[in-house]
Amino acid sequence: xxxxxxxxxxxxxxxxxxxxxxxxxxxxxxxxxxxxxxxxxxxxxxxxxxxxxxxxxxxxxxxxxxxxxxxxxxxxxxxxxxxxxxxxxxxxxxxxxxxxxxxxxxxxxxxxxxxxxxxxxxxxxxxxxxxxxxxxxxxxxxxxxxxxxxxxxxxxxxxxxxxxxxxxxxxxxxxxxxxxxxxxxxxxxxxxxxxxxxxxxxxxxxxxxxxxxxxxxxxxxxxxxxxxxxxxxxxxxxxxxxxxxxxxxxxxxxxxxxxxxxxxxxxxxxxxxxxxxxxxxxxxxxxxxxxxxxxxxxxxxxxxxxxxxxxxxxxxxxxxxxxxxxxxxxxxxxxxxxxxxxxxxxxxxxxxxxxxxxxxxxxxxxxxxxxxxxxxxxxxxxxxxxxxxxxxxxxxxxxxxxxxxxxxxxxxxxxxxxxxxxxx
Amino acid sequence: xxxxxxxxxxxxxxxxxxxxxxxxxxxxxxxxxxxxxxxxxxxxxxxxxxxxxxxxxxxxxxxxxxxxxxxxxxxxxxxxxxxxxxxxxxxxxxxxxxxxxxxxxxxxxxxxxxxxxxxxxxxxxxxxxxxxxxxxxxxxxxxxxxxxxxxxxxxxxxxxxxxxxxxxxxxxxxxxxxxxxxxxxxxxxxxxxxxxxxxxxxxxxxxxxxxxxxxxxxxxxxxxxxxxxxxxx
Numbered sequence: 242x243x244x245x246x247x248x249x250x251x252x253x254x255x256x257x258x259x260x261x262x263x264x265x266x267x268x269x270x271x272x273x274x275x276x277x278x279x280x281x282x283x284x285x286x287x288x289x290x291x292x293x294x295x296x297x298x299x300x301x302x303x304x305x306x307x308x309x310x311x312x313x314x315x316x317x318x319x320x321x322x323x324x325x326x327x328x329x330x331x332x333x334x335x336x337x338x339x340x341x342x343x344x345x346x347x348x349x350x351x352x353x354x355x356x357x358x359x360x361x362x363x364x365x366x367x368x369x370x371x372x373x374x375x376x377x378x379x380x381x382x383x384x385x386x387x388x389x390x391x392x393x394x395x396x397x398x399x400x401x402x403x404x405x406x407x408x409x410x411x412x413x414x415x416x417x418x419x420x421x422x423x424x425x426x427x428x429x430x431x432x433x434x435x436x437x438x439x440x441x442x443x444x445x446x447x448x449x450x451x452x453x454x455x456x457x458x459x460x461x462x463x464x465x466x467x468x469x470x471x472x473x474x475x476x477x478x479x480x481x482x483x484x485x486x487x488x489x490x491x492x493x494x495x496x497x498x499x500x501x502x503x504x505x506x507x508x509x510x511x512x513x514x515x516x517x518x519x520x521x522x523x524x525x526x527x528x529x530x531x532x533x534x535x536x537x538x539x540x541x542x543x544x545x546x547x548x549x550x551x552x553x554x555x556x557x558x559x560x561x562x563x564x565x566x567x568x569x570x571x572x573x574x575x576x577x578x579x580x581x582x583x584x585x586x587x588x589x590x591x592x593x594x595x596x597x598x599x600x601x602x603x604x605x606x607x608x609x610x611x612x613x614x615x616x617x618x619x620x621x622x623x624x625x626x627x628x629x630x631x632x633x634x635x636x637x638x639x640x641x642x643x644x645x646x647x648x649x650x651x652x653x654x655x656x657x658x659x660x661x662x663x664x665x
Numbered sequence: 666x667x668x669x670x671x672x673x674x675x676x677x678x679x680x681x682x683x684x685x686x687x688x689x690x691x692x693x694x695x696x697x698x699x700x701x702x703x704x705x706x707x708x709x710x711x712x713x714x715x716x717x718x719x720x721x722x723x724x725x726x727x728x729x730x731x732x733x734x735x736x737x738x739x740x741x742x743x744x745x746x747x748x749x750x751x752x753x754x755x756x757x758x759x760x761x762x763x764x765x766x767x768x769x770x771x772x773x774x775x776x777x778x779x780x781x782x783x784x785x786x787x788x789x790x791x792x793x794x795x796x797x798x799x800x801x802x803x804x805x806x807x808x809x810x811x812x813x814x815x816x817x818x819x820x821x822x823x824x825x826x827x828x829x830x831x832x833x834x835x836x837x838x839x840x841x842x843x844x845x846x847x848x849x850x851x852x853x854x855x856x857x858x859x860x861x862x863x864x865x866x867x868x869x870x871x872x873x874x875x876x877x878x879x880x881x882x883x884x885x886x887x888x889x890x891x892x893x894x895x896x897x898x
Contacts, residue, residue: 408897429898493814495897548816555813555820559806604728610806616814 248327248355255325256359263295264288264384265362267353269346270370271304274313276484277370281317284368287380288322292388300356301326302349310370327352347458351449357440364388365435372432374482382476382527383434392524393471395434396463398427399481400530403635404540407623408499410642413460416503416594419649420514421467424522426475429459431483439471455609456502464503468510477527496619497612504601504612515657520650545624546583550576552617559614563600568592575621585625591648593618595656602660688768695764702760710753717745729799790842797835801828833857 248256266284270277281299288297299322301314311326318324329345329352350367357365364387366380379397386392409427417428435443448461466473507514552560553576560569571589578584597615601608630638717723726744735744762780805828812820837854841847869877 405896406898491814492897493811499898544816548814551816551818551820552813555809559810607803607806610810613810613814 248352248359252325252327252356256356259298259323259360261296262298262360262362264292264297264364264366264388265300265353265357265360266297266366266368266380267300267302267349268314268368268370269302269304269349270306270310270314271345272306272308273310273370273484274306274308276373277310277313278317280368280370280372280375281314283375283377284380285318285321287377287384290377291381291385295388297322298356298360299324300353302345302352303328304345304349305329314370347449350458350462351444354435354440354444357435357437358444362437362440364437365440367433367435369431369483371484372481373484374480376479378527379432379478382478383432386474386476386524386526387434387436390524390526391472392434392474393436393439394463394466394473395476395526396425396427396473397430397432397481398475398477398525398527398529399430400477400479401481403630403638404627407626408495408619410638411590411622411626411645412594412619413499413503414642415591415646415649417464417467418520418646419653420503420507420510420517421464422517422520423467423473424520424646425463425467425473428463429457431459431481433462434476435462436471439466442469442471455498456505457498460499460502461506464506464510468506468513474524474526477525477529479530492619493613493616496616497609500597500615501601501608501612504598507598508602511660515660520646540627542624542627543580545620545627546580549617549621549624552614552620556614556617559606559610560618562605563611563614564593564596568596572618581628583621583625583628585622587645587648588652590622590645591652592655594649595652595659598656599659691768694767698760698764698767702757702764705760706753706755706757709756710749713749713752714745717748722748731799731802786843790839793838793842794835797831797838801831801835804828804831830861 266288268277268280268284273280284299288295299314299318301311301324303311303326305328311328315324315326327349329348353365353367356362364384366383368375368379368383383395383397386395406427413428414426418424443462443465446465448456448458463473465471553573560572564572568589571586572593575583575585597611600606600611605611606614626641630641722745723743731744735747805824808827809820809824812823817823833854837850840850
């Protein structure tokens with residue numbers, strides 16, 4: 242699909258009139274009348290405080306609001322900055338995005354990147370319209386690293402409960418870190434800062450026509466930035482208080498999209514991750530607050546263990562095709578453990594993930610089936626993770642995550658040797 | 666009298682010998698066809714195995730999920746070997762039928778033409794069977810994984826129902842294609858399928874009223890705030 246098809250004719254006319262701009266702030270919305278005023282006020286104040294000498298445009302990418310959200314955006318920002326609205330009611334990509342559950346997310350971000358390219362913007366900020374905790378500092382923290390410090394991709398870091406983001410802590414972060422050598426603690430965050438250079442590069446990728454319905458957009462953007470050696474950093478934004486997600490995406494689909502994205506990228510960036518040996522920290526902008534632990538809902542370990550044991554019982558014929566005999570022989574006895582003493586060892590988890598990566602590479606099963614069959618194993622690992630760390634605090638949890646990351650890096654030769662052997 | 670007897674004996678002997686002499690070449694032809702058939706079939710089998718292995722056909726079939734149903738059916742050999750054996754028997758039977766045709770028995774007259782005329786139906790039925798088996802395997806696997814992830818305890822039953830439902834439909838289509846008891850198959854399938862659908866509709870309608878009401882309310886009514894027990898991302 243060309244630029245002309247991505248942007249509507251009225252928008253193309255406005256772009257032609259404006260010519261260029263320094264910053265584009267994209268606001269993704271769908272029926273966010275309750276929060277959008279605060280969000281837009283924060284954006285306007287943030288731009289005025291941090292980028293007073295720069296030109297900026299607010300681009301509202303709306304998924305079909307019928308509660309006056311788009312009108313509220315125009316009303317609050319009018320006079321301060323131009324506001325353009327792109328409506329994505331007839332979405333091209335039917336799958337729901339995992340990050341926000343927002344329909345039309347892929348369309349919105351593609352439109353933003355296209356606008357960045359056409360307007361030759363230096364920086365693009367992507368924000369969600371349902372964030373209750375947004376404040377003007379976010380604009381500074383997401384925008385300045387790109388606009389002034391030369392960073393290409395700013396990923397937000399939030400203050401979270403120790404068990405929030407268990408998929409990230411146990412799988413996405415350690416795997417991405419081992420593959421691409423960057424310690425990006427939370428590889429995706431729902432909102433971002435992008436440089437014009439990265440936005441233009443993302444537009445050239447075949448993702449928009451091939452992968453948009455299958456893999457997580459956020460994970461894919463992060464992987465491209467890491468694998469192609471763009472400057473990636475974190476910005477600490479504090480607490481993320483978000484209104485309920487519009488759509489719910491179940492865990493199996495979350496796994497299929499997020500893990501599938503990383504495994505698919507491993508096919509493309511084989512030459513990069515095979516030679517990556519060491520890992521380095523990424524720059525962090527903003528001051529990390531040390532604050533009391535946030536209260537979260539209790540974790541239902543029992544339900545997760547039931548899920549794991551059922552997987553062991555019913556999905557064993559599939560796991561026999563995916564896991565190596567050594568890995569399977571270690572997974573089987575886990576079903577006999579009592580609930581309180583259940584432990585899914587970290588090194589076994591690493592081996593399991595690498596076996597899944599190899600099975601994905603070999604296509605031993607339909608890939609989506611393969612990814613979704615990982616769900617019970619992930620539940621088992623998460624239950625074990627919670628049981629191991631429930632007596633400790635957030636610091637202990639981070640230490641546990643760090644140990645897991647080191648194991649992923651140490652066991653990487655296991656993956657590399659078998660990957661190459663299968664290719665020969 | 667004795668001359669007549671002698672002539673009858675000679676004539677009878679001569680006729681019999683003539684018939685044997687006439688039949689012998691045909692029997693020899695049959696025997697030759699069988700031997701040639703064995704040789705040709707063995708050659709075809711050997712070539713097929715080599716060609717399929719050169720093109721990594723077994724790996725391809727494993728990825729398509731064809732190896733698993735064969736394995737479950739008790740066929741542990743690679744698919745390339747199974748295909749080569751099927752071709753062996755096809756070639757051998759073809760030569761055998763040629764030999765039987767050469768014997769020129771009234772009962773087997775035009776046997777080859779009848780078999781050749783039936784082949785398109787067999788090929789179409791084989792294709793339908795292959796697609797049906799692959800489809801049954803795929804959808805059963807999808808149903809199993811979805812049910813396990815939803816922690817439905819009867820996941821394997823669900824997967825089995827999906828698999829056998831599709832296979833039943835496939836077998837009905839194959840038998841119809843081959844023209845075997847067409848009317849009975851159609852009637853039996855229609856009755857069974859209709860009965861199952863009716864039973865499921867009744868069960869869902871009576872047993873899931875509350876669930877359906879909740880689902881409709883959720884779809885068309887106000888969205889209630891849902892607190893996830895754990896945020897995975």
